[in-house]
Amino acid sequence: MREDMNEAAFTDGLDRWGSDLTSWPTQELGAARTLREVSADARRQLAAAQRLDSLLSSLPEVPANPALPQQALSLLGERNLLDRFFEWFFVALWRPVLAAVLPLLIGFVVGTSTALEDDLFTEELSLLAIALEAPNVEEDGDEF
């Protein structure tokens, strides 16, 4: 709970939360009410904010063209059974479907990359075995 408040903070509060002090955050409310009691400047600021808010609230409603609802209704397409099935499917099922498919995808990716590494390892072993079995042609020098 805020203990004290100066006029600048009070004015800032009026700008942020409006002239109805009851809509202010509770931790600011006590200090704001105290300041309003003791400061003529704060009361002047509050009166100005109330005047502005009252002018804003009294702006008249601007009614839509009375024909607009009927026009909108005429543009509505009937949602057929197929449309509604797709709506239901995409809204209700995409999460469980994703949850089911994701492990499959991860398994596929991991499996593919591991298989590749195994192949490379086997290939390296084969090459090493051939290299160990082959005669050392450079040492003999008879091949040329």
Add this chain to the structure above:
Amino acid sequence: MRSELADLERSDEQLMTRVRGGDQTAFAELMRRHVNSVHTYLVRLTRSSSDAEDLTQETFLRVWRKAHTYRPGRVKVSTWLHRIGHNLCVDQFRKHRELTNFTLTDIPSDAVDQLDQQAARETRKRLETAISTLPENQRAAILLCQVQGFANAQAAEIMGLNVRALESLLARARRTLRAQVLLDEDDAR
């Protein structure tokens, strides 16, 4: 009063449930309840009656098409409707950065002419003009909170902002309006 409001919100949600099921009668009732509020917001945000008409119609067509995405209990129907309208309006602002000059004739004169005193009419005209010259996001914030009557948290939800960012916009908007409207009013006296 508060319980009437709660009943209305509950029945709005019931209507939305029926709209999700393809009930055009429920959709018509939902539109009857909210069309003027959405239109009022959009006409002041776009500063053009014809744009507001188009956007209001598109808002409700989206409601019909996207009814299945509404989650009852998460946001109020009125908040959701205004959010759709607001987003359509922001898209339009992005497409047409250069806006036509706003004139008060864009707002139907009978709405303004309801005032019976010349001084009040002048003040209101100054206020409408001052609102129209605010930056778009400040204009949206002040309209939602002070004209449409949404709480700061709901207005933030509509604009896709956090509450502190919204309050910052409100503070700047109120400072500008106070300077332009109330000081002019004092000078006029």
